[in-house]
Amino acid sequence: MLEDMALSAEPETQLQKLIETPDPNTFLVRVDSIPPKDSLTYYLTVEMEDFDLFIDCKLGVFDKNTGKYLYKVYLPTAASHNPVNSGPDLQLYKKNYSFIQLFFPHRNKYILNEMTFWIVASIILLLLLVALGASVFYLYRQKFLNEMQNDFIRNITHEFQTPLTTLKLGLDLISKPTILQKPDKLEKYTLLMKTQTDYLHQHIENLVKVIKTDKTGMTIFRERVDPERLICNAIEQLQFQVEEKEAVIELDLKEKNTVIQADKNNLYIVLLNLISNALKYASRPQIIISTSIEHKQYCVSIKDNGVGIEKKFLRKLFRKFYRIPTGDLHNTKGLGLGLYFVNKIIDAHGGKIIVNSILGIGTEFKILLPVD
Secondary structure: OOOOOOOOOOOOOOHHHHEEEEEOOEEEEEOOOOOOHHHHHHHHHHHHHHOOOOOOEEEEEEEOOOOEEEEEEEEOOOOOOOOOOOOOOOOOOOOOOOEEEEEOOOHHHHHHHHHHHHHHHHHHHHHHHHHHHHHHHHHHHHHHHHHHHHHHHHHHHHHHHHHHHHHHHHHHHHOOHHHHHOHHHHHHHHHHHHHHHHHHHHHHHHHHHHHHHHHHOOOOOOEEEOHHHHHHHHHHHOHHHHHHOOOEEEEEEOOOOOOEEEOHHHHHHHHHHHHHHHHHOOOOOEEEEEEEEEOOEEEEEEEOOOOOOOHHHHOOOOOOOOOOOEOEOOOOOOOOOHHHHHHHHHHHOOOEEEEEEEOOOEEEEEEEEEOO
């Protein structure tokens, strides 16, 4: 337009040097000659239509000799929904040169209208991405739950099948008339069947307890408890496993005669479970059980020389039905409920349980309980 109307005496001058922008909605175009009103209006309208700028504009031509606008023109557009000649008037800028002023009073609104499609499309895309993410999360969660359910079914099938087979075999043996002439074998088979029955009873009882605590929450009944007496009682109950595995249990009970307020039966379950685990995961168990006071809390530490636990599995150790993956092998028995129930009991007491383990060296479970 500058070349067509010969507005600049130096046509080769870069356009950027001829334009000022006092504010985002105002443009001042320096000119050397004042163009006729009709010609300028025509050319400007054509240029705006060519560039698809369907926005109303206020035009003013400033003359440096008179120091005022020679004329002002409002350029409407068919696409604009704004009232005619609405918005603020042209602001007068005192310059030492003549210029054409273009003021777009509704520029921000026009930009927003032009971006409406992209804004709506972006919001829809964002919602689709959120929905996709939620779907992926839901599918992953379902996959995880299905895998956990399948693992639980496999474990419970294996854990129940072995003792049931043993019980059936034992019943077949003691039902033979000749067994009465062999009292030593009868006693052996009877003891074996009793052990397997106790094992099944323990698993069923654990399942019932987990279902009950998940539904109603853990309920504890506090009373004065001597934890060291509970430790000794748990070792006595596990004496058969201790002898069977030729285990060595060392007691370092420093806090003798210390009494705490706790649920005796549930705390006994915790100690029984942790000592039993220490016996399970070592070929020749060497277990150290110690007591102390740490940070005004009663501490029971149970260390073993078992296979240890990889660091990546430690944070999942207390999840319901979780067992450290060993492929399809069942070297040790369990449903993945013991440590889950232990953690629930300790939490209900307002205490905490800490696990330290080194793969191939052993594991330490440390229970911290409030003294008061």
